[in-house]
C-alpha cells in the first residue's frame with residue numbers, strides 16, 4: 225500500500241450546529257466527534273500520518289480533551305478562515321512525504337474502513353478520487369428573484385445525473401499539492417473542485433449513505449442511532465467515557 229498522509233480538517237466554527245463549542249469537539253455517543261474521526265482513519269489506514277487542523281484558539285482545549293480519551297497518534301495544525309485555507313495549512317504541516325494524501329472532514333466520523341480503502345485505491349490508480357452516493361430527493365434549480373406573488377421561478381433537475389459528494393477525498397500527493405498552489409475561489413467547496421480547476425480528472429468511487437457529515441443538531445441524533453445500531457451488531461468498540469461537555 226502507498227504511504228499515506230491524512231489531513232483531518234476541523235478548523236470550522238460549526239455555526240449551523242450551534243452549541244458552546246464547535247461541533248467537532250461535541251460528544252457523540254460518549255466520545256468527541258473528532259476523536260472518533262481520527263480513530264476511524266487510524267484503524268482503516270495503519271501507519272498513515274495524521275494531521276488534525278483546528279481553530280487556533282481551540283488547540284489547547286483539544287489537547288486537554290484528547291488526553292482524556294484513547295485517541296490515535298496525530299499532530300495538530302492551526303486552521304484558516306476557509307476550509308481551503310485549513311487544507312493548505314494541513315498540507316504544510318505534513319512531516320513525511322506520502323505518496324497519497326486524503327482530506328477528511330473532522331465532522332464525518334462514520335465512514336467504514338472498507339469505503340476509505342476503496343477511495344484510496346481509486347486515487348492510487350487514477351490520481352484523484354472522491355466517494356459519492358446517488359441523490360434520493362428531487363432537486364429544483366432556482367432562477368432569479370421571486371415574482372410579484374412571491375413565487376421563486378425554478379425548474380426540475382435530472383437527478384439521475386447528480387451525485388452527492390463526501391469525504392475522504394484522496395489524491396496522489398503531487399496532484400493535491402499542485403492544485404492548492406492556486407488562490408481561493410468561492411466555488412471551492414471541496415478538494416475535488418480545487419483539483420479539477422487545476423486540470424485534473426476526478427474519479428467517482430462508491431460512498432456510503434451512513435457516511436454522514438454532522439452539520440445540524442438533527443445529524444447528531446441520526447449519527448447516535450447509527451452508532452447504537454452498529455454497536456448492537458458488534459461493529460463498534462464500546463466507548464469508555466460517557467461524560468458530556
Ligand SMILES: Nc1ccn([C@@H]2O[C@H](COP(=O)(O)OP(=O)(O)OP(=O)(O)O)[C@@H](O)[C@H]2O)c(=O)n1
Nearest residue numbers: 233234235236237238239240305306307310330
Ligand atoms: N475554515 C474552516 C471551515 C471548515 N473546516 C472544516 O471543514 C469541515 C466541513 O465544514 P462544515 O461542516 O461546513 O463545518 P463548519 O464550517 O464548522 O460549519 P458551519 O458552516 O455550520 O459553520 C468541518 O470538519 C470543518 O471543521 C475547516 O477546517 N476550516
Ligand SMILES: C[C@](O)(CO)[C@H](O)COP(=O)(O)O
Nearest residue numbers: 307329389390391413414437
Ligand atoms: C467537503 C464536503 O463535505 C463534501 O461534501 C462539503 O463540500 C463541505 O461543505 P461545507 O459547506 O464545508 O459543509
